[in-house]
Amino acid sequence: MLKNLSKWTTAFTVSIFASLSVAQAADEKITVLTWNLPVYGEKINGWIADFHEQHPDVEVEWIDKKGSEWATFFQTQLAAGTPPDVVNIQGALWAEYAANEQLLDLGPYLKNDPDFSGRFVDGALDLWTTDDGKSYMVPWYFNRTLLYLNKSMLAEAGIEKTPATFDELMAAADKMKGEGKSGFLTANFDWLYWPLFKMNGVDILNEDMSKAAFNTPEALETLTALAEATKSGAINNISWTGRWVEPNTAFASRNVGMYMAPNSALFWAASKADWINDENVEVVDAPGDWWTPNHHGWGVSASTKYPDAAVDLIKIATSDKWQETMSSTFSILTLNKNVDPMLIEKFTTEDPLKAKILTAAGSKLDKITGYLKSPVEARVKDAFWTSVQPALLGQVDPQKALDAAEAKVNRVLTRR
Amino acid sequence: MDWKSLLLNRFSLTVGVLVLGAGLWNAYVSVNDDGRISGRVVDQTGQPVVGATVALSRKTVSSVDSVAETQTGSSGEFSFVDHGQYALLLSATKADAEAPRRTYQLWFRNQNLVLDEPLVLLP
Amino acid sequence: MSLRSRIFTHAILISVCFFMLLPIYWVIKTSVSGENLFVYPPSIIPADPNMFYYVEAWYTVDFVQLFSNSFLIATLVVIVNLVLNAMAGYALTKHFPGKSLVMSFLLMSMMIPFHATIIPAYLLTAELGLLNSKLGIALPALSHIVCILLFKSNFEAVPSSLIQAARLDGLSEWQILTKIMIPLSKPAVATNIILSFIWSWNEFLWPLIVVRSPDQQTMPLGLVSFLASFEDTTGSLYAFCVLVVLPSMLVFLLAQKDFIRGLTSGATKG
Numbered sequence: 075m076l077k078n079l080s081k082w083t084t085a086f087t088v089s090i091f092a093s094l095s096v097a098q099a100a101d102e103k104i105t106v107l108t109w110n111l112p113v114y115g116e117k118i119n120g121w122i123a124d125f126h127e128q129h130p131d132v133e134v135e136w137i138d139k140k141g142s143e144w145a146t147f148f149q150t151q152l153a154a155g156t157p158p159d160v161v162n163i164q165g166a167l168w169a170e171y172a173a174n175e176q177l178l179d180l181g182p183y184l185k186n187d188p189d190f191s192g193r194f195v196d197g198a199l200d201l202w203t204t205d206d207g208k209s210y211m212v213p214w215y216f217n218r219t220l221l222y223l224n225k226s227m228l229a230e231a232g233i234e235k236t237p238a239t240f241d242e243l244m245a246a247a248d249k250m251k252g253e254g255k256s257g258f259l260t261a262n263f264d265w266l267y268w269p270l271f272k273m274n275g276v277d278i279l280n281e282d283m284s285k286a287a288f289n290t291p292e293a294l295e296t297l298t299a300l301a302e303a304t305k306s307g308a309i310n311n312i313s314w315t316g317r318w319v320e321p322n323t324a325f326a327s328r329n330v331g332m333y334m335a336p337n338s339a340l341f342w343a344a345s346k347a348d349w350i351n352d353e354n355v356e357v358v359d360a361p362g363d364w365w366t367p368n369h370h371g372w373g374v375s376a377s378t379k380y381p382d383a384a385v386d387l388i389k390i391a392t393s394d395k396w397q398e399t400m401s402s403t404f405s406i407l408t409l410n411k412n413v414d415p416m417l418i419e420k421f422t423t424e425d426p427l428k429a430k431i432l433t434a435a436g437s438k439l440d441k442i443t444g445y446l447k448s449p450v451e452a453r454v455k456d457a458f459w460t461s462v463q464p465a466l467l468g469q470v471d472p473q474k475a476l477d478a479a480e481a482k483v484n485r486v487l488t489r490r
Numbered sequence: 491m492d493w494k495s496l497l498l499n500r501f502s503l504t505v506g507v508l509v510l511g512a513g514l515w516n517a518y519v520s521v522n523d524d525g526r527i528s529g530r531v532v533d534q535t536g537q538p539v540v541g542a543t544v545a546l547s548r549k550t551v552s553s554v555d556s557v558a559e560t561q562t563g564s565s566g567e568f569s570f571v572d573h574g575q576y577a578l579l580l581s582a583t584k585a586d587a588e589a590p591r592r593t594y595q596l597w598f599r600n601q602n603l604v605l606d607e608p609l610v611l612l613p
Numbered sequence: 614m615s616l617r618s619r620i621f622t623h624a625i626l627i628s629v630c631f632f633m634l635l636p637i638y639w640v641i642k643t644s645v646s647g648e649n650l651f652v653y654p655p656s657i658i659p660a661d662p663n664m665f666y667y668v669e670a671w672y673t674v675d676f677v678q679l680f681s682n683s684f685l686i687a688t689l690v691v692i693v694n695l696v697l698n699a700m701a702g703y704a705l706t707k708h709f710p711g712k713s714l715v716m717s718f719l720l721m722s723m724m725i726p727f728h729a730t731i732i733p734a735y736l737l738t739a740e741l742g743l744l745n746s747k748l749g750i751a752l753p754a755l756s757h758i759v760c761i762l763l764f765k766s767n768f769e770a771v772p773s774s775l776i777q778a779a780r781l782d783g784l785s786e787w788q789i790l791t792k793i794m795i796p797l798s799k800p801a802v803a804t805n806i807i808l809s810f811i812w813s814w815n816e817f818l819w820p821l822i823v824v825r826s827p828d829q830q831t832m833p834l835g836l837v838s839f840l841a842s843f844e845d846t847t848g849s850l851y852a853f854c855v856l857v858v859l860p861s862m863l864v865f866l867l868a869q870k871d872f873i874r875g876l877t878s879g880a881t882k883g
Contacts, residue, residue, distance in 0.1 A: 146818070154735045154739070577668075596668070
């Protein structure tokens with residue numbers, strides 16, 4: 075029996091080997107890496123079809139990795155010398171790759187093709203332009219923080235004026251707190267809570283990003299006020315969890331007075347709660363008009379063998395045709411000049427609140443904060459947040475937290 | 491070769507039971523997956539409502555998408571075919587009256603569904 | 614053992630068991646209740662338990678594809694492991710020049726974590742043209758040194774008189790291995806099956822890096838779809854966890870008798 079077994083085993087193994095190894099062919103191939111958009115596959119295949127009309131002999135491979143795994147995958151590919159040619163990167167993560175010369179400067183391509191450079195709204199390209207004038211990415215889609223007001227709770231608390239300063243914001247939150255109710259809630263992954271500090275004049279780093287700049291009396295006051303408000307219940311303590319679903323669900327439950335979050339967060343909440351509409355929710359900029367982005371762009375790996383083809387694919391992805399599909403699929407801004415107004419126009423009658431939110435999200439692009447074009451952005455973020463979070467939850471003295479954060483951030487900055 | 495000991499050991503039996511279970515389940519599914527939904531719409535007094543619009547929708551990441559719509563017949567009955575969902579929402583409207591959205595969880599995609607309780611229109 | 618000490622031992626064992634099983638209970642409980650982790654106070658008994666999260670998990674990812682990928686890879690890994698490890702283990706029971714060198718080389722490679730060699734492994738796989746293929750995913754797991762050593766210690770426990778008798782009967786080395794050594798080392802075989810199956814089944818980082826298209830994804834990669842989703846997928850995430858763990862639990866339960874003997878037989882060998 076064993077003899078038979080070993081014979082079968084051999085046959086089985088050989089057949090599995092034969093059937094499992096996939097031959098890798100195609101000489102000219104570019105690879106596209108997207109960030110957590112598996113649901114968009116059908117449309118991406120549409121781009122690829124359009125791309126093949128221009129480049130019939132270049133094969134396109136599309137890979138999607140989830141947000142939490144994206145960096146691991148991309149880093150490994152970089153280390154192995156085989157990075158994807160076209161990459162979709164979230165937030166300020168690109169700055170690290172740009173500083174390591176792993177991304178291509180798209181400046182010359184933008185300069186040579188006015189149609190390409192001219193399709194984005196004014197200031198959009200600046201999001202990915204470094205101090206030395208190099209453009210590493212072009213916009214794909216864009217979210218930013220806004221302040222959403224639960225009108226009935228504001229009215230109940232007798233608040234008639236939209237808070238215009240941090241102190242007014244905290245005072246309003248305090249008035250609205252109550253049994254099972256809280257006055258203010260913020261989303262907080264990445265730097266989304268930073269407008270709260272910036273409206274008090276606090277910056278994360280100094281001008282040339284060489285030193286921490288946040289250990290100031292204003293920052294201490296802000297942090298202390300936030301911690302006290304959290305303790306009293308004026309600020310919902312879900313604010314400091316760094317989660318997505320829970321704060322959105324909390325606002326959807328109609329027990330939160332004011333919610334500071336990216337526009338996509340409110341749309342998510344609105345899909346769970348019918349009351350979130352133009353009648354019951356007001357959207358405004360946070361005091362001082364400060365906002366933090368949560369955006370995605372396209373870049374090209376510096377080591378690509380086919381830079382022209384890679385840029386051509388980006389041109390297709392950011393074209394009016396495909397950005398219109400993008401914006402209507404996800405109700406999202408694309409920073410494309412022609413597409414965004416169309417989306418807003420469509421919502422003006424269909425869903426006035428969405429129209430209002432998208433209009434606000436696409437304006438005042440210069441009031442950006444909490445966005446560091448620094449190669450150590452991710453590490454600065456971690457260093458700051460891990461020290462400050464316990465203070466917000468009242469576990470650590472705010473001054474001590476700021477001192478610890480300053481020391482950690484400065485260590486990160488000098489170590490590079 | 492001893493077929494009995496080869497067949498009647500815990501490995502073969504476990505695999506056999508699993509395969510049998512999967513086979514039976516698939517047979518059941520293939521008989522019941524025409525995606526037929528049938529139910530009735532009534533008003534608060536329990537009288538059938540003729541000509542009410544029944545909407546079949548599904549939940550997606552960012553919204554509730556409409557899948558199909560139909561009108562109720564002479565005894566308030568309505569039906570859908572081939573709905574293609576494994577979780578769905580039903581609601582009904584007529585003039586100002588509305589039956590609140592109800593969620594139905596199914597055991598497999600396109601499962602046939604007969605509503606035990608009618609949708610009740612509330613003014 | 615007196616009654617009192619027996620009660621005492623059992624009390625300790627039961628309480629240890631309780632703490633070991635609690636997380637598993639929690640996973641199963643969440644998979645039928647979908648209760649968010651941030652709910653306070655947490656409930657011990659699931660409120661309104663239902664199996665629909667399993668339906669959702671089944672349809673959220675391409676379950677059949679993920680499962681068959683994982684299963685094919687694990688089967689391949691188990692079979693190749695058995696063949697290679699048994700042969701290597703048998704060779705190591707022999708005396709040959711440089712044997713201690715080979716042994717120390719094997720032991721040393723065990724000390725290098727896989728993460729440290731992942732880039733060269735990736736480049737090698739790419740060079741072989743095996744990226745994004747099941748064989749490429751299985752490649753680094755095709756032999757585990759621990760299992761080679763397990764076979765070696767099991768084979769050494771076989772009385773040498775038996776081997777000599779076989780040799781007198783005219784059996785070749787290959788026949789000795791397949792007809793005498795392996796049938797006498799069932800526990801080692803069971804241990805090999807369990808360990809290589811579970812390691813292959815649970816592997817995450819390597820498939821993440823080698824797999825490029827969704828149709829080659831394995832179960833652990835499918836798990837990430839739930840984590841990364843912007844929906845509240847707590848219930849279906851945990852349901853999928855249960856579905857991921859079930860096959861390896863089944864393999865373990867089926868082969869556990871021999872597995873435990875396999876792990877201890879090396880230790881008690883004279």
